[in-house]
Amino acid sequence: MKTEKVSELTTNRLSIYLRCLNELAASGAETVSSQAMADQFNLNSAQIRKDLAYFGEFGVRGVGYYVEDLSRHLRKILGLTERRRVAIVGLGNLGTALANYQGFDYDSFEIVALFDDDPAKIGRKTRSGLEIQSDQNIGEVIRSECIEIVIIAVPATAAERVLEEVTEAGVRAVLNFAPIHLNPRPGVKVNNVDLTILLESLSYFLANPSDEAVNVHHREFLRHDASANGAGG
Amino acid sequence: MKTEKVSELTTNRLSIYLRCLNELAASGAETVSSQAMADQFNLNSAQIRKDLAYFGEFGVRGVGYYVEDLSRHLRKILGLTERRRVAIVGLGNLGTALANYQGFDYDSFEIVALFDDDPAKIGRKTRSGLEIQSDQNIGEVIRSECIEIVIIAVPATAAERVLEEVTEAGVRAVLNFAPIHLNPRPGVKVNNVDLTILLESLSYFLANPSDEAVNVHHREFLRHDASANGAGG
Incomplete structure (x- = not known):
């Protein structure tokens, strides 16, 4: 661990x-x-x-x-000598931003497929020229396109299902932007980009600008005396 | 440290x-x-x-x-008893996605201002009803709106300047999505959301599925004998 x-x-x-x-x-x-x-x-x-x-x-x-x-x-x-094939699921604002993101290392990562469940979006092309496909074919396309990494940019309610489908199709690496903590099956790695945690860590910093201040501050919350040590389980 | x-x-x-x-x-x-x-x-x-x-x-x-x-x-x-006022700078796809993001805890974080430098975007409203302002007024608005946290979603080339401007106006907490590592002045915290690092850690995982495999694998790259220990500096 x-x-x-x-x-x-x-x-x-x-x-x-x-x-x-x-x-x-x-x-x-x-x-x-x-x-x-x-x-x-x-x-x-x-x-x-x-x-x-x-x-x-x-x-x-x-x-x-x-x-x-x-x-x-x-x-x-870092395993960057082979080019990794990437798919994005969910082409809302965030997924679209990711599809057009300029900061990727395109020698190492290639976005090869985009999926959405909205009929109005399917068939549209992003700025990069890639066409949005129906998410009904996810498994099939992942296999035929040898996709190794999937970026999940769907709403929280759909994220678990998408993870299920893509890991079923053999994907072992997932970058999750949905505001929900996903628990993958063994052998699958999910990097969660959790905006709430990132904001809360900033909030913590604003409330406690220095580590010393932190400790002093937190001791104010001590409610139990030493005899409570080891409890709380 | x-x-x-x-x-x-x-x-x-x-x-x-x-x-x-x-x-x-x-x-x-x-x-x-x-x-x-x-x-x-x-x-x-x-x-x-x-x-x-x-x-x-x-x-x-x-x-x-x-x-x-x-x-x-x-x-x-976590300092979540006061509501933190947040601004987003850069209303491209990513900034727009963040402005409409459903996963925030709105009791703790309130997005109160949006800035862009594109005249075509200034004056437009997002889905949440907030109007995009010219980034020429950033400092002024940050002060008058008591903004504590700024989310940077501009291109890499503009990120340093935005950080400079908002910290000059008193902001001490920044969430940076631009694909560039920002070095803030002392007393300012920047959380970098670096998509490249997140993807590279997935790539590393794909290349080295288990820690044990990792160690074995990496030792193959050993090029110097033990006498080189302590060099490299």
Whole structure:
């Protein structure tokens, strides 16, 4: 359990390092030290060294990292050497925004199918030229198009059913934007983008600007004395 | 650094507990044990007890937690007792989707202003009846409307400038959807919703379905022998 969480945070940092390396490569840099990378991108140099060491010792003493080399390794680690085929289910505003999103790495992710259940939308094309299909054919299309990742952008009430259908068709990776926590079957990973949690963490920050203030503040809510320790179960 | 991250994960879990408690309250439950809550919502009971103990001992031996009571406490901890005023900058598909998003807790967050720089959009109303304003007045409106949270949904090239403007006007909490990592000034919190990172973590999962497989797999990339340990910086 714990290992998995560490690993998720670590791979998220690898994603960030990869983006930094891409910028460095674009600016013509051939090598970079963890310190220079930390300074330029506001990261932690010790953390960079630790993360990269975990996946093998890529650094060279006195040189640092070879930018292209390390970038290629990170892409391998993150599974970005094969292009992943992606479908979006639900072409409301959010799904449409995602279908037209400019921030994806299109070498690694290719949006190949769009599904909706609204007859008025089926057959329409998005800005990218892709046609919206009826969600009645989801399973079939997922199989024939070898889709590996599904982005769920349907209302909360429909999300569970969509997850069911796409995992039934063999999808093992899902990005869920519906405001509902989905519990996938074993072997399937769902990344939930939960806007409520993100907003509540901002609200928490506004209520408790510093960690110290947090602790002081929260102790005010203590209602039970020490004898209650260990209760609450 | 570490403390802050733990605290972020913890507050995210508090958000989840709060949602579970709301469901329990809606179904008429008056008390719940950490075990029952864990079972019903697929959580970890020891983690629940630990998280809640950190913020004070809310549990009562032999009873568990009082649902309404704990819910009220969590809302206090998360700063949800005051309604936060929110603005969205950038009314493209994504911004429009967010403006019409049904998943927000409208008791805690109120979207009170929408900004765009496109003359064709200014003056238009969203489904919620709110009018899109020119982003030239951002600072002024933020001050007069007492806006505390800003959601940035502009293209990457404009995001830094928007962050600058809204923090200049006193905003300390930002949810950033632009595909660029923003570095806020001290005292300002930016939650980045980075779709690339979320997709890359799915890609990593597809390439490395289990943690054990991960470790084996990654060791294949080892290129340096043990003498390289500690280099790379």
